[in-house]
Amino acid sequence: AQSVTQLDSHVSVSEGTPVLLRCNYSSSYSPSLFWYVQHPNKGLQLLLKYTSAATLVKGINGFEAEFKKSETSFHLTKPSAHMSDAAEYFCVVSGGSGGYNKLIFGAGTRLAVHP
Amino acid sequence: DAGVIQSPRHEVTEMGQEVTLRCKPISGHNSLFWYRQTMMRGLELLIYFNNNVPIDDSGMPEDRFSAKMPNASFSTLKIQPSEPRDSAVYFCASRQDSGANVLTFGAGSRLTVL
Numbered sequence: 637a638q639s640v641t642q643l644d645s646h647v648s649v650s651e652g653t654p655v656l657l658r659c660n661y662s663s664s665y666s667p668s669l670f671w672y673v674q675h676p677n678k679g680l681q682l683l684l685k686y687t688s689a690a691t692l693v694k695g696i697n698g699f700e701a702e703f704k705k706s707e708t709s710f711h712l713t714k715p716s717a718h719m720s721d722a723a724e725y726f727c728v729v730s731g732g733s734g735g736y737n738k739l740i741f742g743a744g745t746r747l748a749v750h751p
Numbered sequence: 752d753a754g755v756i757q758s759p760r761h762e763v764t765e766m767g768q769e770v771t772l773r774c775k776p777i778s779g780h781n782s783l784f785w786y787r788q789t790m791m792r793g794l795e796l797l798i799y800f801n802n803n804v805p806i807d808d809s810g811m812p813e814d815r816f817s818a819k820m821p822n823a824s825f826s827t828l829k830i831q832p833s834e835p836r837d838s839a840v841y842f843c844a845s846r847q848d849s850g851a852n853v854l855t856f857g858a859g860s861r862l863t864v865l
Contacts (some may be wrong), residue, residue: 668851668852670853672856676768677858677859678859679755679842679844679856679857679858679859680842680844680854680856681856682853682854682855685851685852685853687851687852726794729850733790737850738796739796741794741852742793743793744793
């Protein structure tokens with residue numbers, strides 16, 4: 637069965653410092669992986685997606701993620717945090733035995749950015 | 752395009768009352784999904800439709816929940832009777848199937864059942 641684990645429920649960084657949000661997945665198949673962001677009282681917005689093309693995926697707002705099959709990881713990074721990055725981030729896996737339509741969401745990582 | 756539109760944004764009701772949540776997907780998207788988000792359980796898929804037909808409703812918690820999609824531009828999620836444990840944020844999302852399995856989410860409907 638597919639699953640996704642976000643290793644940190646909360647991450648706190650200072651503005652201008654790097655961001656690292658960690659995600660590990662479990663899948664018997666070649667998965668599709670996504671990162672979504674949810675700002676307070678808003679819906680989820682796609683940041684980036686991996687669908688078996690380049691392993692380093694660039695997304696919106698300066699975020700990127702690297703697919704590492706050997707480590708079953710898909711960590712999200714950004715070189716320099718901005719106050720507007722404060723939000724909740726979800727790592728998502730789809731495909732495999734759950735099917736194309738089964739998106740499995742991680743529990744989320746809440747990112748706080750301090751001045 | 753205005754995106755996925757959900758209404759109401761907030762609903763407060765009393766236990767036992769009927770609740771109807773509404774969703775207008777993005778024009779041209781042919782799949783529609785209803786999710787529920789709670790602190791305890793995170794995001795759960797309740798049901799999804801493809802070309803207005805319900806495909807998988809295995810996530811619907813119990814018979815009190817029902818969903819319909821009478822046409823390509825409208826869907827409802829109904830809870831009757833509502834219970835306090837139904838309190839959550841309910842999201843609707845739509846997708847164009849020819850794309851890369853990317854869902855576009857609405858802003859959500861926050862339901863509080865007293």
